[in-house]
Amino acid sequence: MVPLHLRATTPLNRHFIQVVTPSTATSNPTASTATNKNKPKSKATPKKSTKQAINPKLRSSGSSALRIEPLYTPNIIENMLQMPTPEVVKASSALGSRSFLQRGCLPHRDTIAQLLESLGIIDQEFEDAFNKQVLGFFKVSVGACMPFAISQDSNRKVQAFSILSNAKRERDSVVTTIYRSQTTDIFLVDSQTLATGFENYLEVILDLNDLIIYKANKATTAIPPELIWELGSLVKELYPKDPSAQERYARVVYDAGNKDKWAQVISFEILDKSQKNVLASAFWIDRDDIPGGFFTALGTELEQTFWISPLNYTRISRGVGQYGPRALKSIANKKNSKTNRPMRLYGNYSGHQGIDFSAPQGTPIYAVANGKIIQYGPMAAYGNLVIVEHPGNYKTYYAHLSAFNPELQLGSEVRRGLEIGYVGSTGRSTGPHLHFEIRKNNLYLNPLSNMLELDLWTLRPSDQPLLTKSIVLFSSQISPQ
Numbered sequence: 001m002v003p004l005h006l007r008a009t010t011p012l013n014r015h016f017i018q019v020v021t022p023s024t025a026t027s028n029p030t031a032s033t034a035t036n037k038n039k040p041k042s043k044a045t046p047k048k049s050t051k052q053a054i055n056p057k058l059r060s061s062g063s064s065a066l067r068i069e070p071l072y073t074p075n076i077i078e079n080m081l082q083m084p085t086p087e088v089v090k091a092s093s094a095l096g097s098r099s100f101l102q103r104g105c106l107p108h109r110d111t112i113a114q115l116l117e118s119l120g121i122i123d124q125e126f127e128d129a130f131n132k133q134v135l136g137f138f139k140v141s142v143g144a145c146m147p148f149a150i151s152q153d154s155n156r157k158v159q160a161f162s163i164l165s166n167a168k169r170e171r172d173s174v175v176t177t178i179y180r181s182q183t184t185d186i187f188l189v190d191s192q193t194l195a196t197g198f199e200n201y202l203e204v205i206l207d208l209n210d211l212i213i214y215k216a217n218k219a220t221t222a223i224p225p226e227l228i229w230e231l232g233s234l235v236k237e238l239y240p241k242d243p244s245a246q247e248r249y250a251r252v253v254y255d256a257g258n259k260d261k262w263a264q265v266i267s268f269e270i271l272d273k274s275q276k277n278v279l280a281s282a283f284w285i286d287r288d289d290i291p292g293g294f295f296t297a298l299g300t301e302l303e304q305t306f307w308i309s310p311l312n313y314t315r316i317s318r319g320v321g322q323y324g325p326r327a328l329k330s331i332a333n334k335k336n337s338k339t340n341r342p343m344r345l346y347g348n349y350s351g352h353q354g355i356d357f358s359a360p361q362g363t364p365i366y367a368v369a370n371g372k373i374i375q376y377g378p379m380a381a382y383g384n385l386v387i388v389e390h391p392g393n394y395k396t397y398y399a400h401l402s403a404f405n406p407e408l409q410l411g412s413e414v415r416r417g418l419e420i421g422y423v424g425s426t427g428r429s430t431g432p433h434l435h436f437e438i439r440k441n442n443l444y445l446n447p448l449s450n451m452l453e454l455d456l457w458t459l460r461p462s463d464q465p466l467l468t469k470s471i472v473l474f475s476s477q478i479s480p481q
Contacts, residue, residue, distance in 0.1 A: 016171050016194040017201045017253060020222055100152045101299045103471050105145035105167060110138050119150065126158040126178075129187035134176055143167035147475075149468035151299070159461060162468035171195045175472055179465035190465070194473075200256040201266065208248035208270060211235065224263045227254060229366050229417030230306075234268045234294065237305050238280035247273040253474045262370065262415040267474035268294075278476055285466040290392035291369045295459055297471050303457035306416065308447045310398060310436050311357060311365045311423065353444040354397070354437040361432040363423040365398055367414045376410045382435070383427020386420050392455070397437035400429045 102119060109115040112130045116123065130137075141164075148163040159180050166173035177190045204222050211223070212235065223231070231252065239248075249271040257263035269281045282302055286292040294302040367388055374395075375387035384401040402424020414420060425432045438445045446452060459467065 016169055016173070016198050017203050019203045019205075100156070101149065101297065101468075103147075103149040103297055103468075103475070105147045107145055108138075108141065108143065109146070112138070115146075115148075121150070121152070121156065121158065123152075123156070123158045126161070126180075126187065130161075130178055133187065133189045134178060134191075137163070137165065137176060141165040147472050149297075149471040151464040151468055160465040160468045162465070162472040164472050169194060169473075175469060177465050177469045179468075180461075182462050190469075200258065202254055202256055204250075204252045204254075205275070206250055206252075208235075208239075208250045211250050223252065224254070224256070226415060226417060227263055227265055230265050231268065233306050233309060234265070234282050234302065235270075237302050238268075238270055238282060238296075248279070249273075249275050251476065264292075265294075267470065269476060271476070281475060283467060283470040283474065285463055285470060287463065287466070288391075290455055291371075291390050291394070293457065295463075295467055297475065299459045299464075299467065301457040301459060304447065307368050307396075307438060307456060308355070308436075310368050310396075311359055311363055311434055354399075354435045355448065357423075357434045357436060359423045359432065359434060361402055361423060361425070363432075363434075364419045365401065365421045365423060365434055367416055367418050367420050368396055369394075370415045371396070371413075373408060373410055373412045373414060373420070376404060376408065376412075378426070381428035383429060384421070384424065385427075388414060388420070393441045394456070395439045395442070397435070397439070399435035399437075400424055400426050400433060402426065402432070 106115060106118060109118065112127055112134075116127060143166050145167050146163060147167055148161070150158060150162075151160045153159055157180075160177065161179070162175060162177040164173055164175050171194050173194045175192050175194065178187050179190075180186075181188050206222065211231065231250075235250075251267075251269040251271060252265060253267045255261075255264045255266055264286075265284055267281065267283050270279045271277065272279055281297050282294045283297065284292060284294055294306075296302065365386075369388075369390050371388040371390040371394075373386060374389045375385055377384065379385040379399075382397070382399040384399075384404065386398040386401065386404065388396045388398075390396065398421060400423075401421040403422045405419050405421060408414065408420060423432050423434050429435075438447050440454075445454070
């Protein structure tokens with residue numbers, strides 16, 4: 001059985017991924033391409049910034065938003081760690097209870113049968129498929145150990161298996177993934193050499209505290225600033241609450257992106273002081289039909305936290321449920337207009353669809369996932385409203401804003417963690433807060449419900465080969481057992 005705390009070498013690799021250090025990153029030309037300036041162009045060209053500082057106490061009420069100065073947030077991740085976590089009991093994933101993930105670096109074997117036997121796996125159908133479709137793999141593989149990741153279902157049948165031909169991850173190494181088709185009862189094979197496809201991938205190793213107290217005004221190109229919010233959410237989810245505050249390191253592998261593609265965190269690991277033990281890890285999988293997501297090496301989802309954390313807030317002032325009464329009226333006496341009847345209460349209770357996050361006026365609001373802006377202006381009771389459309393017929397609503405990001409407009413493409421507006425109290429609102437909603441097919445979803453299990457934060461069978469491949473490629477190298 002592969003241990004949870006895995007033995008690693010440092011650095012991850014100096015062959016197919018370029019290593020960047022904070023001290024030299026400012027002179028690295030590849031890393032500099034990951035800045036916000038080179039974000040993908042949207043169909044609607046963003047407007048030039050015209051934001052001016054205005055008294056934060058002022059707020060707009062009506063159809064227009066004041067340009068207010070956002071609150072100064074120098075330590076982005078540190079602020080996120082201090083932020084309360086929404087009270088949500090995560091549903092027990094039906095898939096998670098049926099799947100089993102193993103990963104490691106086994107001593108070299110001569111056949112797939114020997115490898116499966118060493119893992120205690122019996123699956124003749126998979127073994128036959130591997131021997132027929134992945135010919136001669138063990139004859140060309142080199143190195144003392146073989147990095148692998150394997151996923152099984154509840155019947156212990158293999159669903160996805162990824163393996164590297166060379167533990168050193170040199171450019172001529174090949175990663176092979178064989179996985180069970182979801183539409184036909186056959187196995188499919190995907191093989192890729194490490195020589196191509198990873199030209200913009202970079203690796204950074206830094207003290208975890210340096211990442212936590214990341215200061216936007218002192219940032220270097222070691223970590224692109226547009227990835228900080230995403231990393232902050234990962235730290236909040238994975239960081240072990242250790243009272244001894246021992247020294248920790250962060251290893252980040254990211255795709256620097258280009259003019260047509262956003263930068264993206266590919267893997268994130270928290271290491272101990274020796275940098276030899278992996279304490280926690282997360283891996284990104286890019287999905288075509290729905291937004292991509294982060295999962296641990298055991299297949300545990302990390303996405304729900306992202307989708308319920310659009311800002312650094314003080315508290316949840318109102319969740320989903322009933323409230324009321326919503327109407328109070330004083331009715332005039334028809335016979336004598338100078339006198340009024342006693343005030344009558346119309347006790348209509350109404351459901352509240354959304355989460356209200358209390359926060360100071362001007363607090364930055366972030367997009368929870370990549371998408372396209374389809375509403376960017378006032379809308380009745382919502383006040384100033386941003387709606388972002390995401391793949392899979394998902395939409396997120398951000399309401400009562402005091403101001404918008406002036407560099408965006410209707411039709412702009414946004415990435416996760418991009419500022420889209422600032423907390424306010426426009427529309428039907430009693431004080432500064434963010435009203436936040438998640439909808440699918442225009443139907444409201446309660447993301448705090450322990451009964452809600454979305455494909456957004458589920459490791460689906462079709463996602464498993466993507467995860468096993470990502471683990472094999474980007475996890476820290478694991479020493480032989």
